[in-house]
Amino acid sequence: MSAPMLTAHALRKHYGTAVALGGVDFAVTGGESVAVTGPSGSGKSTLLHCLAGVIRPDEGEVRLFGERIDSLSERERSSLRRTRFAFLFQFGQLLPELPAEENVALPLMLGGTPRRKALGPARERLAQLGLAGKEDRRPGELSGGEAQRVALARALVVNPAVVFADEPTGALDRATGDQVMGVLLQTVAELGAALVVVTHDPLIAARCTRTIEIRDGLLHTGEMTEARR
Amino acid sequence: MTALAWRLTRLGGRRALLSTGLTAFAVAATALLLQFVVACNFAFVERADRTEWREPPAAEGGSAILASAIDYYGDDQITRIDLARLDDDAPAPPGLDAFPAPGEVWVSPALAELLEGVPDEDFLARYDGAIAGTVGAEALAHEGELLAVVGREADDPAMTTERSDGDMVSPRTIDGFSGGEASMVYGVYRPAAIVATVLMAVPVAVFGAAAARLTVARRDERLAALRLIGATPAQVVRLTLIETVLAAVAGTIAGTLLWMASTPLFARIPIDGGPWYVADLWGGAAWMPVVAAAVPLMVAVSAVVGLRGVVISPLGVARRVRRKGLGAIRLAVFAAVAVAFLTLSQLLGSGDMIFTAVLLVLFGAMIAALNLTGPWAVQQIGKILAGTARGPARMLAARRLLDDPKAAWRGVAGVALAGFIAGSIALVPMGQPELETTATETLSAVVDSGHAEELASRAEAALDGLAEVELHERTDRFDESETVAVVTATTPTGELEHVRSILTATLAGDPPQRATDQTILSNQIMASVRVGAIVVLAVVFATAALSAGISSIGSVLDRRKTYRLLHLSGTPQRVLDAARRQETLLPLAVIGGASVLAGMALNAPLIGSQGLQDASGALILGVTLAIGTAAVIGAGALSRPLLRATMNDVSPRPD
Numbered sequence: 001m002s003a004p005m006l007t008a009h010a011l012r013k014h015y016g017t018a019v020a021l022g023g024v025d026f027a028v029t030g031g032e033s034v035a036v037t038g039p040s041g042s043g044k045s046t047l048l049h050c051l052a053g054v055i056r057p058d059e060g061e062v063r064l065f066g067e068r069i070d071s072l073s074e075r076e077r078s079s080l081r082r083t084r085f086a087f088l089f090q091f092g093q094l095l096p097e098l099p100a101e102e103n104v105a106l107p108l109m110l111g112g113t114p115r116r117k118a119l120g121p122a123r124e125r126l127a128q129l130g131l132a133g134k135e136d137r138r139p140g141e142l143s144g145g146e147a148q149r150v151a152l153a154r155a156l157v158v159n160p161a162v163v164f165a166d167e168p169t170g171a172l173d174r175a176t177g178d179q180v181m182g183v184l185l186q187t188v189a190e191l192g193a194a195l196v197v198v199t200h201d202p203l204i205a206a207r208c209t210r211t212i213e214i215r216d217g218l219l220h221t222g223e224m225t226e227a228r229r
Numbered sequence: 230m231t232a233l234a235w236r237l238t239r240l241g242g243r244r245a246l247l248s249t250g251l252t253a254f255a256v257a258a259t260a261l262l263l264q265f266v267v268a269c270n271f272a273f274v275e276r277a278d279r280t281e282w283r284e285p286p287a288a289e290g291g292s293a294i295l296a297s298a299i300d301y302y303g304d305d306q307i308t309r310i311d312l313a314r315l316d317d318d319a320p321a322p323p324g325l326d327a328f329p330a331p332g333e334v335w336v337s338p339a340l341a342e343l344l345e346g347v348p349d350e351d352f353l354a355r356y357d358g359a360i361a362g363t364v365g366a367e368a369l370a371h372e373g374e375l376l377a378v379v380g381r382e383a384d385d386p387a388m389t390t391e392r393s394d395g396d397m398v399s400p401r402t403i404d405g406f407s408g409g410e411a412s413m414v415y416g417v418y419r420p421a422a423i424v425a426t427v428l429m430a431v432p433v434a435v436f437g438a439a440a441a442r443l444t445v446a447r448r449d450e451r452l453a454a455l456r457l458i459g460a461t462p463a464q465v466v467r468l469t470l471i472e473t474v475l476a477a478v479a480g481t482i483a484g485t486l487l488w489m490a491s492t493p494l495f496a497r498i499p500i501d502g503g504p505w506y507v508a509d510l511w512g513g514a515a516w517m518p519v520v521a522a523a524v525p526l527m528v529a530v531s532a533v534v535g536l537r538g539v540v541i542s543p544l545g546v547a548r549r550v551r552r553k554g555l556g557a558i559r560l561a562v563f564a565a566v567a568v569a570f571l572t573l574s575q576l577l578g579s580g581d582m583i584f585t586a587v588l589l590v591l592f593g594a595m596i597a598a599l600n601l602t603g604p605w606a607v608q609q610i611g612k613i614l615a616g617t618a619r620g621p622a623r624m625l626a627a628r629r630l631l632d633d634p635k636a637a638w639r640g641v642a643g644v645a646l647a648g649f650i651a652g653s654i655a656l657v658p659m660g661q662p663e664l665e666t667t668a669t670e671t672l673s674a675v676v677d678s679g680h681a682e683e684l685a686s687r688a689e690a691a692l693d694g695l696a697e698v699e700l701h702e703r704t705d706r707f708d709e710s711e712t713v714a715v716v717t718a719t720t721p722t723g724e725l726e727h728v729r730s731i732l733t734a735t736l737a738g739d740p741p742q743r744a745t746d747q748t749i750l751s752n753q754i755m756a757s758v759r760v761g762a763i764v765v766l767a768v769v770f771a772t773a774a775l776s777a778g779i780s781s782i783g784s785v786l787d788r789r790k791t792y793r794l795l796h797l798s799g800t801p802q803r804v805l806d807a808a809r810r811q812e813t814l815l816p817l818a819v820i821g822g823a824s825v826l827a828g829m830a831l832n833a834p835l836i837g838s839q840g841l842q843d844a845s846g847a848l849i850l851g852v853t854l855a856i857g858t859a860a861v862i863g864a865g866a867l868s869r870p871l872l873r874a875t876m877n878d879v880s881p882r883p884d
Contacts, residue, residue: 054797075801082799093794095625097632102624109621110800116619138632 003066004029005194006051006162011060013046013217020046021057022217028162033185033195035205038214044198045166047214051196052085052164053077064161082110086155088165088184093151094139100126101135104154111158125153129183145176149183156187163188165197169204181207234471248786252473252528253480255440255779260484260524262433262768265495266426267520268488271513272505273422276370277415282323282406283310284398291404293319293328294388298397300377300733301746302352302726306753307340307375309356309740313383315402322378322406324368329380333361337369337376339503351726355733355740366506370412373503386737393675393705393713394739414501417754420585425761427589428654429768431596432646436776437524438531439639441473469536470529477528485521498764500757555634559605563598567831570595574835588835595831599649599824603642606823607816608634614815622807629812636787640780640864641817643773644857645824650769651853652828656836659759660843670725672732672741673701673717681714684736688716691735696720696728716741759845766849770856777813777864784809785868789875796876805876806869813861821857825850 004027013021020043028034036044049055051062053069054077062070069080086107087093094103101122108118123135129149139147148168155163168184169177181204188195197208205211213220283297292315300307312322312329319328325335334356336344341363344352353360356379364376381388392399396413455465496505570591573584611630618624630637676684681700689698696718705711716736720728725743732741785792792805829838840846 052797078796078799078801080799081797085799087794087798089794089797093798095628095791095795097628098625099628102628106621106624107798109624110804114619115624 008062011057013057019217028194030192033208035208035211036198042214043217084161086160086163088155088168090167090170099136100150107158125157148180162194234468249476252440253476256477256480257484259437260481261488264488266429268510268513272509273419275509275512277411280412281409285403285409287401288404291402292316295403296400300740306749310378311387313381313388324365331382332358333380334358335362335364335378337364339373340375355730371503390738425765427593428765431593432769435600436772441528441531442535473532477525481524555605559602563602566594566598603638604634607638625808626811640813643776645820647769647773648821648824649828652825653832654762655846655849656840658839659845671719673715674736674741675713675739678714685716688735691731774860777861781864781868785872792876
């Protein structure tokens with residue numbers, strides 16, 4: 001097994017007096033997909049935000065390819081999130097005023113690629129995900145599944161090392177959700193990237209290579225099988 | 230229903246309260262400014278009314294004689310009222326305790342102040358009397374007015390000599406001081422005030438109406454949700470109306486109270502040479518409730534219009550379907566109004582009241598039509614930018630302009646409307662010629678042709694070598710077919726007022742003037758026009774800055790979710806700031822510039838372009854440009870902390 005891409009050690013995070021993370025260890029390697037499950041308010045999203053460098057943990061450390069990222073400045077973490085990570089949310093991450101292709105091209109453009117050049121790979125990604133011919137549509141003119149595939153295209157267009165997904169199929173019906181999840185797992189595997197999925201859905205968790213469960217800010221690795229039920 | 234609306238507002242969280250508060254704040258500013266705009270018209274009426282006693286109607290067999298004259302002292306103009314009693318029934322004039330006895334000079338407080346330390350021979354000698362008292366406020370247009378009431382004998386030459394200057398009243402018998410005509414300068418100021426009213430009221434009203442959309446925009450999603458769970462359109466409209474109107478009423482009350490409290494401050498604005506009596510600004514107090522009722526009504530109507538989309542198709546708003554493009558018909562409406570305005574302004578001469586009123590209405594309509602055309606222009610700019618954008622900030626800005634041109638327009642509308650008005654005002658001539666100082670001054674006075682020789686030699690004797698006296702014949706200033714006799718006296722500048730006093734006392738009729746004295750009144754009117762222009766520009770730019778600030782905060786609130794997710798995926802705030810700057814400054818540069826030019830082009834045939842030839846026009850345009858740009862940039866900076874807070878809000882359940 002190759003060395004882990006992203007590791008975290010003894011992560012702690014408090015919101016006021018509430019403990020969101022009470023000392024969590026975590027590791028994921030390339031090609032692997034990890035489902036993070038647990039009841040609402042258990043600290044799943046906080047773990048995701050700490051791993052992705054959105055927020056800083058109060059204690060503990062996060063490393064990407066062995067380099068600490070939790071101690072980087074906001075600017076450096078922003079740049080990291082833009083170039084090495086990718087995000088997929090339940091809904092809403094697409095800019096409603098941008099056509100699909102520009103939504104996908106946006107991360108490349110933020111990295112300095114001129115629009116004309118960025119649109120090429122964006123259209124390619126869209127075509128790969130079965131959205132050829134819909135490049136000009138705005139998010140409001142796409143179905144829920146289509147919009148989520150556009151979001152996926154945007155996540156993958158930068159060839160990220162790690163993809164973070166927070167209830168990526170939560171707003172979709174079962175069949176569409178399954179389809180989107182399939183595409184997500186397949187393309188992430190093809191890229192050799194790691195996938196971290198926060199989900200309530202045991203069926204989604206079951207499709208990942210590994211599942212961890214968080215309760216009250218602590219890891220419950222022993223109950224994996226129960227989560228797989 | 231009201232209880233539910235109030236609950237929704239209260240429980241909507243900090244953000245909902247913030248947007249409702251913004252609406253209330255914007256409405257308060259609207260109410261304050263509209264109260265001011267309406268009140269200033271009544272204030273002019275109040276002033277004019279207090280000048281009526283100076284020109285009462287002639288009455289045969291009256292109890293007193295009245296005449297008036299315009300005196301000068303240095304660079305000031307003094308209104309003089311000469312009064313002589315004919316019998317004991319003569320009533321005391323307003324502002325005086327009793328009818329002035331011969332030899333009594335009553336002066337306004339401002340004149341008393343001016344004359345402090347002035348030797349009698351330089352001024353008071355002209356009236357051959359002593360100061361007996363102070364003229365009360367009820368007889369003065371304003372507290373800065375220079376006025377003297379002089380009591381004389383009925384056979385005093387000043388009470389028998391005709392005045393040749395039409396602005397003065399020749400001796401007439403009167404039996405009271407009521408029913409007279411107001412000072413003619415208010416015939417100039419009052420229409421000017423109405424023009425200023427239109428200039429200010431339209432942008433202020435546009436701003437107030439836009440404020441309603443703030444609350445409505447924020448409610449879009451939630452109202453659509455209410456529709457989806459089965460609320461009827463009527464219920465949704467009512468809920469939003471109640472919420473918006475609650476905010477509007479609170480804002481209106483606050484704005485009106487603020488206006489009442491700040492009248493002493495507004496009273497300091499100097500017009501016609503002096504500040505206002507605070508009571509003048511309350512002259513239209515009866516209209517205050519009308520304005521206070523009209524503002525929430527206007528806000529409510531605007532809210533209903535803004536709600537149409539939600540009510541007709543809740544799904545559409547909830548799911549954000551592509552919006553329909555704005556038609557070029559908007560441009561056509563502006564063009565039609567502009568053509569009507571241009572045509573009418575060429576058709577007839579000024580002076581006709583109805584014509585002027587129609588022209589004013591059309592001018593107001595033009596400003597309103599500009600507000601209609603703005604979103605269309607924003608969309609066109611968006612199209613061009615979207616086609617040419619290379620970087621992410623420009624692309625985001627262009628798409629935003631294309632997607633919601635109306636919202637983008639709201640951010641710059643105030644400044645664009647202000648630019649249009651500034652462009653119009655810059656044309657108005659406001660320059661003031663410098664009064665030259667020379668080694669000698671020549672005073673001239675029109676005298677009765679029949680006694681010209683005699684008066685000239687009497688003047689020469691009275692002056693006793695102080696000045697060189699000559700007698701001329703000139704064409705009458707007011708009737709070119711007539712000639713008049715004019716006595717001139719040339720004297721070293723240092724002796725001017727001394728000589729003037731002797732001449733005034735000797736010649737009795739029109740007080741002697743320098744050629745430059747005639748420009749004092751026109752300069753004073755120009756100065757008032759300048760102050761008026763500054764007030765109008767201050768109001769429209771204050772409105773512009775407020776609307777830019779509020780819409781900037783509103784746009785962050787509207788898109789907080791998008792901003793948060795963009796931040797999560799690593800978008801630097803710098804890019805979002807740049808995009809937000811571009812989506813306001815680019816349309817501002819194009820539309821603002823076009824508005825200034827349109828304002829100038831449309832008004833040039835009517836006003837001329839004299840204002841551009843002196844410094845004032847260029848100054849107005851320069852300052853307009855600077856303030857407008859600063860307002861929009863400042864508005865963006867104002868909302869930056871909110872944007873930062875919004876972006877960094879990663880609490881588990883934002884909102």
